[in-house]
């Protein structure tokens with residue numbers, strides 16, 4: 001028997017080493033987070049004096065809202081909600097811009113159906129904010145005018161764990177995929193279930209393509225192949241549900257972090 005772990009597999013099939021990517025498993029637990037550490041679902045921090053971000057995209061449900069005339073500014077503005085805040089020390093492998101040491105992930109807690117170009121997508125609109133911790137102060141975000149409960153995360157503390165992640169078999173060339181699957185079989189495991197794409201809330205690493213085959217995500221602004229940044233998993237803590245109780249993958253452009261994120265549901 002060989003060691004049936006990703007490390008054991010890479011020892012047995014060294015060509016897989018170039019596919020290992022660092023990742024952070026977040027292990028959220030519903031419990032009041034501290035004001036400044038890494039956390040999920042708030043509490044919010046924001047640069048002093050800067051406005052809290054609002055969603056300006058259209059929503060498929062907008063047409064069904066009451067027919068009374070509204071102030072167009074109010075109709076257009078739904079406050080984003082805090083999803084994840086992570087300190088650089090907890091995920092040092094992310095593509096941190098110079099000077100940034102906090103990443104905040106916010107989303108509009110409503111469904112959207114036209115924010116990914118031709119690519120099918122039906123879910124929350126996600127924004128990333130790469131910031132400096134010393135410029136942030138506690139902030140109570142405005143209440144969202146409208147939201148789906150399943151997109152409002154319960155506040156959680158995190159127990160970040162650093163791992164090395166191997167890709168979904170769809171990402172591997174044929175010979176390597178066969179070698180990985182043979183190794184898994186010899187050791188009484190399955191590659192895609194036990195050795196690749198660690199599950200749960202995850203920063204970095206690889207996305208799983210568990211319900212579709214691999215559909216590459218290319219940047220809508222420059223066409224570059226995007227890189228997986230975050231997996232949001234449906235489940236108890238923090239009690240969110242995405243993509244019919246599946247996973248939401250957030251991708252970033254390797255050329256420019258300012259390009260709009262790529263989103264994929266599994």
Ligand SMILES: [Zn+2]
Nearest residue numbers: 055057108125
């Ligand atoms: Zn929205």
Ligand SMILES: [Zn+2]
Nearest residue numbers: 219222253259
């Ligand atoms: Zn780009």
